[in-house]
Amino acid sequence: MGLTGKPLLILAIALAVVLFTVTVWCWPRLARRSAPAVLGRVGMLLATQVAVFATVGLLANNSFLFYGSWADLFGRKQELGVVTDHASGTLAAKNIVRVGSQRPDVPGGALPRVGGRIDKVVIAGKRSGIESSAYVYLPPEYFQPAFARRKFPAVVVLTGYPGTSENLIKGLRYPRTAHERVKAGRAQPMVLVMLRPTVAPPRDTECVDIKGGPRTETFFADDVPRAVSAGYRVGKRARNWGIIGNSTGGYCALKIGLHHPGRYAASAGLSAYYKAAEDPTTGDLFHGDEAARRRADLLWTLDNRPQPDSSFLVTSSRHGEANYADTRKFVAKVKQPAQVSSIVLDSGGHNFNTWRREIPAALEWLSSRLSES
Template sequence: MVGAEDPPGSTIPPRVLDQLAGGGDWISSWWTVAVALALAGLVVLWAVRRHRADRWSWPLWVVTALGVAFTLGIAANVIVGYVPNVAAARVSLASWGIGSPPPPLEHGSAEARSGGAGSGRVEAVHVPAPAADRMPGSSLTWIYTPPGYEAGSTRYPVVYLVHGSPGAGGDWFAAGNVPHAMDVLLENHLVEPMIVVGMDVNGTGPSAEDTECLDSTTGGSQVETYISETVIPWVDARYRTADDWRHRAIGGFSSGGFCALDQGLRHPELYGAILALDTTGDPGTGGQAMLATQAQWDQHDVTTYAKTVPLPHPVALFVDIAGANHGQPRADLTSIAADLRARGEDVVVREEQGLDHTLNFARQAIPYGLVFASAHLADKS
């Protein structure tokens, strides 16, 4: 049992953390960087020797340049954590419209392997949007269903996750490794079975790749409407969801975390819990491009309205901060958490020590958020 001093989402047992860790391969390994650098060095020595012997060496210099570029790309991926493994790369590429998504996978990661009774299912779907939403027609929504979903009649809570900017709907299922996290947490009885949905909130028009989940007043997408009136009803109609605020959460990282805060607090009729990971409390430059006036921007400034926004029922808040990030996200999230806690809301604040504002942080933080969400969404009928 979790004591009052150790609420759900604040800790995860070390043995479970060991199971959650890993999942990477050569594409996210410093060993790959070291080997690639060593090979590049050998090619340079070879090229120098050929040059001194008055033999053609330019092909070797081309190979060296390509090798250095490859090495820098792998190093950047290790630091940022965008693509933990080759299979996750397919999810990311499909989210960006490059190649086809993998078929429904009977397991809890973006890696094709045989599934079993303890593994969930991942699929990529198109959610058709009406023309008035002004959303791209090719975006993918990624959906995790828990073990046993297909064989039963149970209705499940849903956690909606929003990517950062730049990003795409598959980020939580690739870089975030959410399906694997769900399988591990379920196996260790830290969460109840839930459906997890990775939404794509990239739009069209001004600030197409940083919509902040807003309804644009400058000719762009109507993303807030798309989420609340298109995606959620579509998922509820096609999956066995428990379709009320008591069983629905929204979360995200970076600009997706702002989306979770703003949508979760402005739409308590839809959500009962919010997961905000290292984000700011205002719409930022994306909001300035999406909205025509300062007054409209101010209406979405969570740091201002958190004290007074009408909340007809409890809305629980989970906050996680990147420990190495001492900028606006820390200040804003600390302020918003304090405001909601003062209003009597259930608030948990964590910090991931030593991590910066990267997808490595998001991947480490999201299991805690899922535990928190499950505790607040389970059996609230």
């Protein structure tokens, strides 16, 4: 029984109701002062409270997808094997392997030409040496004869830390939102490459190339576009690629877009921060290299490095977000030839509900700045 499935949630609710009812019914019979009666009361109260807390926890996890599976909850790694197929022209030879597929949660999702398809893949980075699983959403047009020769624009979509890539499908609903925007005539069909920035779990690398450690920036800036454009019909130029993320993923998206305009023409940070975190989850990212630390500070980079010919989107809320002041600073520091746009809500916290309010407009913005090959 899956951690995020409805059956487990229904079972937990039913168990909590049954235990509550049994406790109320048995309480008069356990009113005596004998040791068995006292132990019975304690046991029933404890069981009822555990059931209630479990139900609340499952409800919260189903809404925000903090954990995507039992293995994720208990910290067990689930490494996917990578098949090396030496026949030329295969996906494996291009460092991307499809290991499964699923239907999107959209009308007609059973038919790829109507609802599109979500592939689960493993990307093996040639330059970084990093291997990571990802989900690739292919829009319905990808399977339609009228678009058979088209190379689509692509968008890398990143979760926060320590989120799972499933969050992007189930919690933030990127494929469904992209499908709806295209159907409404508000966006062009785009391929979405959805993954988490935590490529060396449980460490939060902040999308930094760490000396002697994971080369996360290289993986997202170089390996991912190369692998995906080799395995799918997407363009290879910067104008064909965008990147978006929330929280840590938002910082990564803006950072990679700022430092790699030759790979990404547009970058969007939802509730992003603007300087690499350094805490117990990150470890020593810079090993005393102050130049690398300054480079990871986006506000410093805008002040001290040539600005790229690319576009940025940042989001915040006047009430409820801690990044509001720094977001205003980022907007003020962007100069030509770079361009900046923003989404500022009156109120909204650092959570899925806020990001779901921003994603439709963000996807439309990305669509307007990317082109097919």
